[in-house]
Amino acid sequence: MSSSDITTLVSKARALLQSSQSEKALELLTPSFETYNDQIEYLQIFGETLLENNDLENAYDVLVKACELDPIASKGVEKFFYFGQIIGGQDGINSLNIGLQKLQQQLDIIQHDKDTEDELLVELSKLYPTKESLLTYLIKKLNQGIFAKIEIWMTDLCMEDEAETQCNDLINYSISLDPNNPEALSLLSSIRISQQRNEEAKEALLKSWQLFQQKKVKLEESANKIKQGAEEEEGEDLDSFEVGLEYVDLIQPLSTLAKFAIELELYEITITIVSNIQDINENILDIYYYEAIANLFHAKQILFQSSSTKKASEDDDYRDIDVSILLKSSNPEIKSLMKEVKSSLTQGFKIINSDNLVADLDPGLIEQVELLLKQVGGPDMSELIPSRKGEDEDGWEDEINSEDEEDDDEEEEDN
Structure with a gap:
C-alpha cells in the first residue's frame, strides 16, 4: 500500500481519538497491523490508541518498535513522550529527552528563521502556515514533554538529590517559553506545595486560575459566535470542532487545580473552580x-x-x-x-x-x-x-453557555 494510504488511515484514527472514540480507532487500526507494522507513522498512532484503550502491554511493544525505527524522532516526538511516561524512572527521562531535543532544534530553526531540511518541520509548516502558529504548536508540544519530566522527578525520582533542582529548572524553562500557560503555573503550584512554600504555591495557583477563567470565557464567546455563524475579529473562520475539543480539554487541568486548591486550604476558590467544570460537564x-x-x-x-470550640493546642488539625x-x-x-x-x-x-x-x-x-x-x-x-430536562443534547455548542445565558433561560422558563 502507498504512503497516502497510511496517511489517510492515520488521519482517520486521529480524528476518532480526538472525538473520544478510542474503541473505534482501535477497530480501524488493528486489521492493518500486519501490513504496516514497520511503518513509523502507523505504529505511533497505534501505540497511542492502545494506551487510550488501557492496553498498556501491547502499547509498550508497539511504541518500543516505533522508537527503534526512528531513534532521533525525525518522524515525530509523541512515541518518545508516551514511552517515557509508560516506563518512568531515568529511562523514561531519557526517552522524553529525545523528543524534547528534537522540538528544541525545531523551535530554534523557526525562531531564527533558519533554512531547514527537516521533513517533519516542513510538513508542520503546511498545517501551521504562520510563524506564530507554528511556534505556538512547538511550545505546546515542548511543554507536554516538560510536564511529563517533572511528573517523573516528583514521583519515581523524588528521592534523588537533584530532583528539586530539576523540577525548578524545568518549570522555569516552561514558564519562560509561555509565561501565560495556566497549566505550567498549576504545576508550579504543585512543586511549591511539595517544597512547603505554600504562599508561593497560592500565588501561582491564583494566577493559573485567572488564566484558565480567561481561556474558558474566550472559548464560550467563540462558541456563541459559531452558533451565530460569525467569524473571529481577525477574520479567521472558527472551527467548531477545535473549539469544542479545547473546551472539554479544560476539565482535567481544572480538576487538578481544584485538588491543589484544597491542599492549600483555598476552599472558596475550589468551589468556584468546580462550578466552572460543571459548566462543561455535570457528570464527573x-x-x-x-x-x-x-x-x-x-x-x-x-x-x-x-x-467556644478551639482547643489549647495550635498543633491540632x-x-x-x-x-x-x-x-x-x-x-x-x-x-x-x-x-x-x-x-x-x-x-x-x-x-x-x-x-x-x-x-x-x-x-x-x-x-x-x-x-x-x-x-x-x-x-x-x-x-x-x-430531572425534567432531556438527556440528549443537539451539539457540544449548546453546552458552552455563559452564566448570563443560563440565567436568561431560567428567567424565560419562569415567565
Whole structure:
C-alpha cells in the first residue's frame, strides 16, 4: 500500500481519538497491523490508541518498535513522550529527552528563521502556515514533554538529590517559553506545595486560575459566535470542532487545580473552580467529591476557629474534627456548608447509580463518596427526583453557555 494510504488511515484514527472514540480507532487500526507494522507513522498512532484503550502491554511493544525505527524522532516526538511516561524512572527521562531535543532544534530553526531540511518541520509548516502558529504548536508540544519530566522527578525520582533542582529548572524553562500557560503555573503550584512554600504555591495557583477563567470565557464567546455563524475579529473562520475539543480539554487541568486548591486550604476558590467544570460537564464524580470536601473542610475550619470550640493546642488539625460534631452545630454558616456537602454528595450518588456512567468510575473514589455520604446521613431525597430536562443534547455548542445565558433561560422558563 502507498504512503497516502497510511496517511489517510492515520488521519482517520486521529480524528476518532480526538472525538473520544478510542474503541473505534482501535477497530480501524488493528486489521492493518500486519501490513504496516514497520511503518513509523502507523505504529505511533497505534501505540497511542492502545494506551487510550488501557492496553498498556501491547502499547509498550508497539511504541518500543516505533522508537527503534526512528531513534532521533525525525518522524515525530509523541512515541518518545508516551514511552517515557509508560516506563518512568531515568529511562523514561531519557526517552522524553529525545523528543524534547528534537522540538528544541525545531523551535530554534523557526525562531531564527533558519533554512531547514527537516521533513517533519516542513510538513508542520503546511498545517501551521504562520510563524506564530507554528511556534505556538512547538511550545505546546515542548511543554507536554516538560510536564511529563517533572511528573517523573516528583514521583519515581523524588528521592534523588537533584530532583528539586530539576523540577525548578524545568518549570522555569516552561514558564519562560509561555509565561501565560495556566497549566505550567498549576504545576508550579504543585512543586511549591511539595517544597512547603505554600504562599508561593497560592500565588501561582491564583494566577493559573485567572488564566484558565480567561481561556474558558474566550472559548464560550467563540462558541456563541459559531452558533451565530460569525467569524473571529481577525477574520479567521472558527472551527467548531477545535473549539469544542479545547473546551472539554479544560476539565482535567481544572480538576487538578481544584485538588491543589484544597491542599492549600483555598476552599472558596475550589468551589468556584468546580462550578466552572460543571459548566462543561455535570457528570464527573471527582468534582462533586472535591466540592463536598472543600465545603466540609471549610465548615471544620470555622468550627475550629470559634472561641467556644478551639482547643489549647495550635498543633491540632481542624480537618480531624468528626463530621457528627458539625452536624450538631447551630452555627448558621456551618449548617449552610453542611447542606452543600450533602447536596454535592447526592449528585455524586446519582452518578454512581447511573448505568451509563458507573463503568468508568474509580472504585476507590466511589468508596470515599459512599463513606462520606453515610456520615452525613445519606443522600438528599428531594434531589433524587429525576430531572425534567432531556438527556440528549443537539451539539457540544449548546453546552458552552455563559452564566448570563443560563440565567436568561431560567428567567424565560419562569415567565
